[in-house]
Every structure is written in C-alpha cells, then in structure tokens.
Amino acid sequence: MAKPRHTKLPNWFGARLLSMSGALYLIRLMMVSLIVANVMMPTQALAQRYIVPFDSVQWQFNQSVDQCVLQSFDPHTGFSVQFVLLAANPLKIKVEKRGVRSLPSSTSFNTTEPVWGISKSYTTTTIEKIQQQGSALVTADGATLLLEDMASGAWFNINAMDFDIYFPTTNFRPALDEFNHCRFGLPPVNFQHARRVELHFQSGAVALTELQKRTIDDISSLVKRDPKIVKILIDGYTDNSGDSVANLQISKQRGSDVAQWFVENGVSKKMIEIRGHGDRYPKYDNTTEEGRDKNRRVEIRLVRK
Structure with a gap:
C-alpha cells in the first residue's frame, strides 16, 4: 500500500494566512463600528435635507x-x-x-x-x-x-x-x-357651526334672550356673505306640558320672533320658512326636566344650493 504523501508548505505561506486573518478581523471590526455609529447618529443627521x-x-x-x-x-x-x-x-x-x-x-x-x-x-x-x-x-x-x-x-x-x-x-x-x-374680514361663525342651531326657552317664554339675539346676529352675518345659502328653515317646538293647541301657538310665536330678528339683521324675508310643531316630534325625553327644557326649542337650519 502506498504511503500518503505529506507536502511541506513553506514558512511564508503560514505567515500570509495569519496576515489575511488579521485583515478579516479588522474589516469585521470596522463594519460593527459603522453599524453602531448609525444607531447612535441623531435624527437630523439621517434626514435628507432639501x-x-x-x-x-x-x-x-x-x-x-x-x-x-x-x-x-x-x-x-x-x-x-x-x-x-x-x-x-x-x-x-x-x-x-x-x-x-x-x-x-x-x-x-x-x-x-x-x-x-x-x-x-x-x-x-x-x-x-x-x-x-x-x-x-x-x-x-x-x-x-x-x-x-x-x-x-x-x-x-x-x-x-x-x-x-x-x-x-x-x-x-x-x-x-x-x-x-x-x-380680519371673516364672519363670526362658520357654516359647519351655523348650519344647524338650537335656541332653548324657559317654560311659557317666547321672547329672545340677549345671547340668542347675538347668536342670530352672527348667523345673519354669515348668511349675508354666502350667496350659496338660499334658505333658512325655522322650526318651533314645545315640551308636552299644557294644552296641545296652546303649545302649537307658542311654538309658532317663538319661530316668528326668531325670523323677525333675522329680518332686522338684513336677511330677506323670502329666504325664511317658519313652521310651528307644538309638542309633536319631541327630540328629547319629556319624562325628565332636562329633556323638557331641551324640547322647548327653535331649530335654525341653513340650506345651501
């Protein structure tokens, strides 16, 4: 049987292997350093400035x-x-x-x-x-x-x-x-806020409060500036207390007073439509005091073309 042959490598070959291993180690060390540097880099340094x-x-x-x-x-x-x-x-x-x-x-x-x-x-x-x-x-x-x-x-x-x-x-x-x-020339309200507004009344009251008048003033300012607003719908309601016929009359009177204040603010009568509903169509719970307070209301709706 033939004996295996062993080739003796020259001394310079081993030295070259050690040198290559050292170079690979240095490359790996540099790559790790770059990764760490990127992680630690502040946000502004990574952003692309334009x-x-x-x-x-x-x-x-x-x-x-x-x-x-x-x-x-x-x-x-x-x-x-x-x-x-x-x-x-x-x-x-x-x-x-x-x-x-x-x-x-x-x-x-x-x-x-x-x-x-x-x-x-x-x-x-x-x-x-x-x-x-x-x-x-x-x-x-x-x-x-x-x-x-x-x-x-x-x-x-x-x-x-x-x-x-x-x-x-x-x-x-x-x-x-x-x-x-x-x-500096904007109206005091925007359409999204003014498109549907509720004014609430004390029991039996029909007169507008000063705060309600200012609300109508603000809405009127928007209506007069916006040619796309073509209609103001005014609907009066009451709670279910008292006589239904009387409630119907009160709801109409409240709606008429609201409409009149719009007219005094320069809004055309032709734009306004008034309806009184009395105690029909309650929106809130009439079995509670809070619900009855809210049902005594006039709803103002703006219609855009």
Whole structure:
C-alpha cells in the first residue's frame, strides 16, 4: 500500500494566512463600528435635507366665505403646507405629502433662519405637538408664532428621520397680505357651526334672550356673505306640558320672533320658512326636566344650493 504523501508548505505561506486573518478581523471590526455609529447618529443627521428652489417656491392665497388659506406646494417632494383659518376657530397648520396616507409621528414643524446667513436676528419656533388627521399632520399649537416668524423672513421647515424639507419665504409677502386681509374680514361663525342651531326657552317664554339675539346676529352675518345659502328653515317646538293647541301657538310665536330678528339683521324675508310643531316630534325625553327644557326649542337650519 502506498504511503500518503505529506507536502511541506513553506514558512511564508503560514505567515500570509495569519496576515489575511488579521485583515478579516479588522474589516469585521470596522463594519460593527459603522453599524453602531448609525444607531447612535441623531435624527437630523439621517434626514435628507432639501430646500425648495427659490425660483419654484410659490406661496398662494385662497379663500371661501368662512375660511382663509395660505399655502405652498413642492412638486419635487410632494409636500404641501397650509395655514388654515376657519371662522371662529384658531389658526391651524396642515402638512401633507402627495401619495402618502400618513406621516411619521415624530415629525416637527419649525421656523429656521435662511441658509444665506445674513446677520439679521430671526425668531424661530419648533412645534412637536402634532396630530394625524386623515392623511395630514395638523396642529393649532404655535401656528400663529410660526406665521409671525415667517413674516419676518424665517423659513418653514418639516423635519423627521427620513426628511428635512425647507420652504423659503421667497415672494411670501403678497400672499401673506391677502391672507391677513381675509382673516380680519371673516364672519363670526362658520357654516359647519351655523348650519344647524338650537335656541332653548324657559317654560311659557317666547321672547329672545340677549345671547340668542347675538347668536342670530352672527348667523345673519354669515348668511349675508354666502350667496350659496338660499334658505333658512325655522322650526318651533314645545315640551308636552299644557294644552296641545296652546303649545302649537307658542311654538309658532317663538319661530316668528326668531325670523323677525333675522329680518332686522338684513336677511330677506323670502329666504325664511317658519313652521310651528307644538309638542309633536319631541327630540328629547319629556319624562325628565332636562329633556323638557331641551324640547322647548327653535331649530335654525341653513340650506345651501
């Protein structure tokens, strides 16, 4: 039987193996170091910074009867920024990204100094208390402060782990001036609040209180501004106390007094329709005092075309 042959390797071969093992160890050590560095890296360092180009950033103003909007949209990133003021509501900031159903909860809204570093002192604000509403991030906290910063030249910034977007305030002033003119001319109520209102009455009372008159004043202001509102439906009701015939008369009188106050505020009679229902159609429980108090009511409904 032939004996197995043993080949003697030269000394330099073993030295080369040791050298290769050391190199592999160093490579592994470097990879671990990079991973740890990425884990420890702050959020801002991971975000991709993007500044909307000066020649493409556009701030625009839009309005409806009861709402003012100052907005900008960047087609490159798909981000839109809106400052929204609805009548009788605080100013809100609304941020969305085209094609995205939700944005990270860690997103913050900020104002920052412009990148060109002019020596002017800028006031900046950071807002982290933001809510998800549908596909948008919305907040009212600090919205006025951010807008004031931007009026002085600061930029709007949207920051999260994956993005760091800057909207310069280039050509901002004309749209802001229109927005401010709109906000000071809004009616005291918006359509969503005024479209259905209940006025409640003490037992046997038909006269309007001062608070009820002010409510009608506010609704009248909206009606006169909004050409889409074509009808005011006024329905009077009572509780089930007393005689049904008397209740019917009281409900009609309450409705007529409400209608008359609308007319005194400059609303056309042709828009108003009055109905008295007496104790029919109770909306609340007449077996309780609270329910009867609520059933003595006049309902005001606004109809838009």
